[in-house]
Structure formats: structure tokens, C-alpha cells
Amino acid sequence: SAFIFIFLQSQDNTLIDNKTHQGLWVRAASMVHPDSIDRIIEIATEMGITDIYAQVVIGGYAYCKTKTLPRSQYLSKISGMKYDPLGALIKAAKKKKIKVHAWVNTLLAWSLQQTPDSNRHVYFTHPEWFIKDATNRSMRYYSYEKWVECGLEGLYLDPSQEEVKNFIASTCQEIAGKYAIAGVHLDFIRYPGTLWGLNINDTTALFAGFEGNDLTWMTFTRYPQMSFLQRWLVWHYWQEAKAKETFITQIVKEIQNSIKDDLQNPGLLLSAAIFPNPALSHYRYGQCWEFWQKVIDYPLAMAYTTNTAFFARLLDYCQSKFPGSIMGIGLIWPEMAIEGNTQYFITRDASAGTCIFDFTALDTMLDRKRLLKRELLIDQALPDMNLRKFSNVFPDQPPxxxxxxxxxxxxxxxxxxxxxxxxxxxxxxxxxxxxxxxxxxxxxxxxxxxxxxxxxxxxxxFPIPCSIDAPPRRSAVYTFTDWNKDDTIQTINTALNIDEFKREGWFYPEALNELSRSIFEAKIDTIDTCITRAGIYTFKVSEIIPGPEKVSRNSIPAKLLPVYLSWHLINKAKKVIGQY
Incomplete structure (x- = not known):
């Protein structure tokens, strides 16, 4: 088919040849050794890469020269204090006419089990900057097990805070001012999920109980399949979450203003890694990238899938919403060379650019010779995961x-x-x-x-009275067993054979707590287990207080107030609806 070349004009009148863009994401760990730079350039040249997106800010640490952030302790331990990965990469890439973009992890501030080494890290200097969840608990005080169980990548800063916005913009501005980069590339420019970053009030207390877990994902087709009570919660979430979209967009605009003011590099580009599926980007993450056309130069869509038909639909959607979108091809599954090539040609046929995730996959996991052969799937019309039909919609009508x-x-x-x-x-x-x-x-x-x-x-x-019903609560003893990465069977056997418990506590019907939900489903004085992403809890319920005794709102501890209010609101709603 005939190719149509699309040229996207950036904010500074630089012409970006979207069709010929072939990008490569390079993670910070791949640049930690000085001798790794030559290998990166070698593979980039072999694969015809035009743009490298080099991760230079990750986990609140810098892999480049900056006063805003502490230098990566890992980088210093491996390669000393003088080595500058970004500077070395720019110098080597220039010889091959490859452009380098500074890839900045924006709101994700920490992702390891141990705490940061540097006392200059934002984890220590500004604990108040971290985001809170629907139970009004700051993520800064999450245990490693907690954020892993929640399916998170780590600990996030709160995008609603002006100080956080200025901090991120200043970091990007400093890097843009010090290095001859082609652009700044934003990643994790989003919320961690639906139940974080909400304004804590009587209405958002609706999401602090077990019912809040039902709102962690949403689609256009799921809404009419939900119960009336669940749809009521979605409606309230929509009203409360509008501000989240605004805060993310404001940060992107602040970064744009900070780096576009750099007169020494007027052609500097601003891009962002985004989720192409709006059910994720809009609903879960508050990332409305479709409306950033006057803010960023182009998005890089993380369209990571082995389903080529679904990839093609994401491609069409991205190009219709933001012409010039670059399609990210995720080579994150073994033996994915043919699917990756097929996605490459589908993208090229649509006159769009590509970006490969990531260098490590090209270097160690995949057969590059097979990739370079550009083999195609014989049948590109793979089954689409979104073709299932529904037999009934809105079955639970309002009373x-x-x-x-x-x-x-x-x-x-x-x-x-x-x-x-x-x-x-x-x-x-x-x-x-x-x-x-x-x-x-x-x-x-x-x-x-x-x-x-x-x-x-x-x-x-509403409104909530001064005296409300207390939720049920349960006392339990428990022990946690980490997953043994080398032997999951051993982890399971260890958890099943525990008969002495190291911890005890009271548990309430609260969101974002898998152990609590399992405890409320268990029988008293019976040893049971709760399997999570982080490991296995072995527990035994020792006491049950069913409630509901009346308590004064003013007497409820602040850390438990959202859960108490949630229990009151949900049960009052059920009584009105007639479920009780």
C-alpha cells in the first residue's frame, strides 16, 4: 500500500518526521557501566534507531548531573562519582546522528523494598508530598508488602500539590538546560490508580470500604453490567475524580513552560509515555493525553500486547485522537519477534512512528537477526479480545x-x-x-x-449524622511469608505449615487490604491463608465483634474515620434500595 508521510509540527515550528521515527527506550540500569554506552549505540545502529529515550530520573535519583536530585547511589557504587551516563550517551549518539531524549520518571518516587540511601531523597526531605489513598493513609508510610499487594510500581508523589508540580518542572528544566538533548520524555505522569489522590471528604468515604475495590477498573461496557449500588459509586467517583485529570494536565503544562523557555535549545521536544487504552488512561490514571495536543509534541503509546488485531485498534485510536502518536512496541514476552515485526509493519503502513521497549530485550532476550528479517504473521486477523457480546445490559434497574x-x-x-x-x-x-x-x-x-x-x-x-453505626471488626493473629522467587512451591508449603503467629491486630472492612477481606470471609479459630502479590499471609481469626453499636463521629480515631463513614453510607444506601 502507498505510504503517506505525516509531518507533525511541534510547538517551536520544528518538523518531526513521524513516519521515519524509530525509537528505543533505554533503562537506567542499562547505562550504569561506562562500557555499556558503546553496546547501546551498536544495537541502536543495527536496528536503525533514530531516537533514544534514555532513563535519567528513576526512583527519585538522577543518572545525570543535577542539583535538584541526588545522584544514584547504585550508579556511584558501580562506576564512581565522575561517570555521567547521559553525557556519555549523547556524545556517542551524536557520531551516529541518533537523537537522545531525557526520560524522566515524574511522579513515581521510590520502587525498592529498602528505603533510599541518600538523606537528600524526597522520601526523607518531603514525606508530606506523597499521595494518600481513600482511607486517608499516606503512601509514604506503606510497607513494601502493602504497595506490592496493591499492584503498584512503588510510591507516588501527589500531583495536586503545588510544591510537587514545581519540583518536577524544575528537575526537567535543569536537565534540559545542561544537556544537548533532543527532548524531555515524561513517564509515570499519572495517578497510581482510582483509589489514590481523592479529596478526603464525606462523599469520597464511599470508596474507603470493601466496595471501593470494585471501582479499581471500568469500561464503557462494564458500567451497564454493574449493580445499581455499584453504578451509584461510579457516578460519585466520576464527580470526585474530575480534578485528578486537571492536576495531571497542569503538571505537563508546567513542564512545557519550564523547558520551552530554554533559549539555548529552542527546538527541544516534549513527549510522554501514555496508556493508549482510555479505560486505563482516563479512568484509572487521570491521564487524558488526547487533550494535550497543545502541550506536548507527541505521545508514545505503550501498546504492549501480543494480540496484533488489538494493537491495530489501539493504533487507529491513537492516530484519530492525537495525529503523530508514536506506537510503542513492547518486546516483553519471549519469542515475540514475529508479532513485533507485524506490529512494526502495521504501524508503518499507517504512516506512524515506532518505539521499542526496550534495549535490554534487544540485547539479551530476543533474536535480533530474526527481528531484522522482518517476518510477518501469516494471518494478521488474530482473534480480538474485545469481541464478546453481552446478553443483557442494565439488568439491575433503579428502584x-x-x-x-x-x-x-x-x-x-x-x-x-x-x-x-x-x-x-x-x-x-x-x-x-x-x-x-x-x-x-x-x-x-x-x-x-x-x-x-x-x-x-x-x-x-446524606448528610451524615453525628452518631453512626460502627462497622464490624475482627481480631486476628497472622504471619507473612515472602514469595521465594526461585521456589514458589516452597513458599506455599512454608505458609501452610505455620502454627505460630508473629503479629496480631484488629481488622476493619477497608479497601486496599487483601488480608482484611480474607479475614472477614474466614471462620473463627480456623487457620487460613491469604495469597497476595507480595507473599502469603497465614492467619487465624480470634475474635469477632459484629456491630453495629452507635458511636459518636467525634470519638472515632482519624485514621479509621473514612472506613466508619463508608460502612455507614453503604449500609444506609442498601436499606434505602431495599437490599436489607
């Missing part, structure tokens, strides 16, 4: 008693906003409506009914 309209109720603006939010989670709205077997107007009518019922339910649940 009739909550569908009574009043003269003051006019929900058109909210219906439009809620529809835009839910439909924005779809790569292809018409395709998904067809899968659900429902027309646009029917979906909207159900949203209208929902919102009427939600508002009437709110009027009976």
Missing part, C-alpha cells in the same frame, strides 16, 4: 421509588457529562454499543434514570 422526578430536577448537563465520561473509556463507541446490543438513546435513557435515582438516593443518605 421505582427513587425514580420520582421533582420540578427542580434537570439533569441534561449531568447526563451529557456522565455519557462523555463513560463513552470516553471506549476505543470505539459504536462497536461497543453493538456488542451490548443497545442503541445510543437507550444507553442515555438508562443514564438519565440512574442519575435521577442517584440524586434521590443521595438525599436520603
Amino acid at each position: 421505582a421509588k427513587l425514580l420520582i422526578h421533582t420540578q427542580s430536577q434537570n439533569h441534561n448537563e449531568e447526563i451529557n457529562g456522565f455519557w462523555e465520561f463513560l463513552s470516553s473509556l471506549s476505543i470505539d463507541q459504536n462497536h461497543d454499543l453493538n456488542r451490548m446490543g443497545v442503541e445510543y438513546q437507550i444507553y442515555r435513557q438508562n443514564l438519565s434514570n440512574d442519575i435521577t435515582a442517584f440524586k434521590n438516593l443521595d438525599s436520603q443518605v
Whole structure:
């Protein structure tokens, strides 16, 4: 097919040849030795790479010269204090006419089990900058097991804080001012998930209990499959989470302003690694990259999948929302050379650029000769994971008693906003409506009914009185066993044979606590286990207090208040709905 060359014009009138862009992400660990630079350039040249995205800020440490951040302790231990990975890479890449971008991990501040070595690290200098979860607990005080169990990459800073925004922008500005880089590349420019970064108030307390776990993911097609109570929570989450999108965009704008002011490098580009699937980027992470067209020069879509048909749909979506998007090909599975090549040609055929994740995969995991042969899948029309049809939508209709309209109720603006939010989670709205077997107007009518019922339910649940029912609580003894990376069977056997417990505590029905949920499902005086991403808890419930005794709101400890309020609100709502 004929290729159409797309030239994307950046904010500073630099022409970016999107079609010929072939990028490569290089992680900091790959540059830690001075002699690694030649190997990076060798492979980049072999693969026809035009742009290298070199990770120079990771875990709150710098792999370059900067006063804003402490130098990586790992880098210093391996290669001493003088070696400058970014400077060395730029010098070597220039000889091969390869552009280098400074890859900055922005909001992800720490990712290791042990605490940072340097007392200059933000972990120690600004503990108040770390983000809080729906239970009002700061991530700064999470244990390693806690954030691993939550499926997180590490500890995040709070993007709503002005100091955090200035800190990240200053870091990018300093690097851009010191090095002859082609651009600044932002990563982890997002929230860690749905249950972090919410404004703590009586409404967001809804998400502090077990029900909050149901909101960790959402799609356009999932919403009508949910119960009425769950949809009520989604509606409230939409209203409360609008600010999260704004805070992320504000940081990107602040970085743009800081680096574009550099008169010594007027052609400096700003890019960002983004999730192409809006169900992730919009809903879970507050990363509305489609609206950054006047802020960044181009996004790099992390379209990591072995499903080539799904990759093609993500490609179409990205190009329709942000022309000039670069498609990231994730070579993160063994024996993925043919799929990677097929994705490469699909992208090229769409006149789009590519970026490979990552150098380590090319160097040690994959057969580059096979990649360079550019073999294609015989049948590119692989089964699409998103073709399943639904037999029933909106099966749990709002109770009739909550569908009574009043003269003051006019929900058109909210219906439009809620529809835009839910439909924005779809790569292809018409395709998904067809899968659900429902027309646009029917979906909207159900949203209208929902919102009427939600508002009437709110009027009976809020405000929260001064005296509320205490949630049930359980006392348990437990021991935690780390996963043995070399022998998972040994870990399981160890956990199953524990008969002495090292810890004890009281547990409440709170979100983001897998052990608590298992304890509430267990029988008293019976040894049981809870398997998590971090390891296995072996526990025994020793006491159960079912509740609900009345307690004064003012008497509740601050760290437990969101969980108490959540229990009160959810159970009051269930009574109104008629589930009790």
C-alpha cells in the first residue's frame, strides 16, 4: 500500500518526521557501566534507531548531573562519582546522528523494598508530598508488602500539590538546560490508580470500604453490567475524580513552560509515555493525553500486547485522537519477534512512528537477526479480545421509588457529562454499543434514570449524622511469608505449615487490604491463608465483634474515620434500595 508521510509540527515550528521515527527506550540500569554506552549505540545502529529515550530520573535519583536530585547511589557504587551516563550517551549518539531524549520518571518516587540511601531523597526531605489513598493513609508510610499487594510500581508523589508540580518542572528544566538533548520524555505522569489522590471528604468515604475495590477498573461496557449500588459509586467517583485529570494536565503544562523557555535549545521536544487504552488512561490514571495536543509534541503509546488485531485498534485510536502518536512496541514476552515485526509493519503502513521497549530485550532476550528479517504473521486477523457480546445490559434497574422526578430536577448537563465520561473509556463507541446490543438513546435513557435515582438516593443518605453505626471488626493473629522467587512451591508449603503467629491486630472492612477481606470471609479459630502479590499471609481469626453499636463521629480515631463513614453510607444506601 502507498505510504503517506505525516509531518507533525511541534510547538517551536520544528518538523518531526513521524513516519521515519524509530525509537528505543533505554533503562537506567542499562547505562550504569561506562562500557555499556558503546553496546547501546551498536544495537541502536543495527536496528536503525533514530531516537533514544534514555532513563535519567528513576526512583527519585538522577543518572545525570543535577542539583535538584541526588545522584544514584547504585550508579556511584558501580562506576564512581565522575561517570555521567547521559553525557556519555549523547556524545556517542551524536557520531551516529541518533537523537537522545531525557526520560524522566515524574511522579513515581521510590520502587525498592529498602528505603533510599541518600538523606537528600524526597522520601526523607518531603514525606508530606506523597499521595494518600481513600482511607486517608499516606503512601509514604506503606510497607513494601502493602504497595506490592496493591499492584503498584512503588510510591507516588501527589500531583495536586503545588510544591510537587514545581519540583518536577524544575528537575526537567535543569536537565534540559545542561544537556544537548533532543527532548524531555515524561513517564509515570499519572495517578497510581482510582483509589489514590481523592479529596478526603464525606462523599469520597464511599470508596474507603470493601466496595471501593470494585471501582479499581471500568469500561464503557462494564458500567451497564454493574449493580445499581455499584453504578451509584461510579457516578460519585466520576464527580470526585474530575480534578485528578486537571492536576495531571497542569503538571505537563508546567513542564512545557519550564523547558520551552530554554533559549539555548529552542527546538527541544516534549513527549510522554501514555496508556493508549482510555479505560486505563482516563479512568484509572487521570491521564487524558488526547487533550494535550497543545502541550506536548507527541505521545508514545505503550501498546504492549501480543494480540496484533488489538494493537491495530489501539493504533487507529491513537492516530484519530492525537495525529503523530508514536506506537510503542513492547518486546516483553519471549519469542515475540514475529508479532513485533507485524506490529512494526502495521504501524508503518499507517504512516506512524515506532518505539521499542526496550534495549535490554534487544540485547539479551530476543533474536535480533530474526527481528531484522522482518517476518510477518501469516494471518494478521488474530482473534480480538474485545469481541464478546453481552446478553443483557442494565439488568439491575433503579428502584421505582427513587425514580420520582421533582420540578427542580434537570439533569441534561449531568447526563451529557456522565455519557462523555463513560463513552470516553471506549476505543470505539459504536462497536461497543453493538456488542451490548443497545442503541445510543437507550444507553442515555438508562443514564438519565440512574442519575435521577442517584440524586434521590443521595438525599436520603446524606448528610451524615453525628452518631453512626460502627462497622464490624475482627481480631486476628497472622504471619507473612515472602514469595521465594526461585521456589514458589516452597513458599506455599512454608505458609501452610505455620502454627505460630508473629503479629496480631484488629481488622476493619477497608479497601486496599487483601488480608482484611480474607479475614472477614474466614471462620473463627480456623487457620487460613491469604495469597497476595507480595507473599502469603497465614492467619487465624480470634475474635469477632459484629456491630453495629452507635458511636459518636467525634470519638472515632482519624485514621479509621473514612472506613466508619463508608460502612455507614453503604449500609444506609442498601436499606434505602431495599437490599436489607
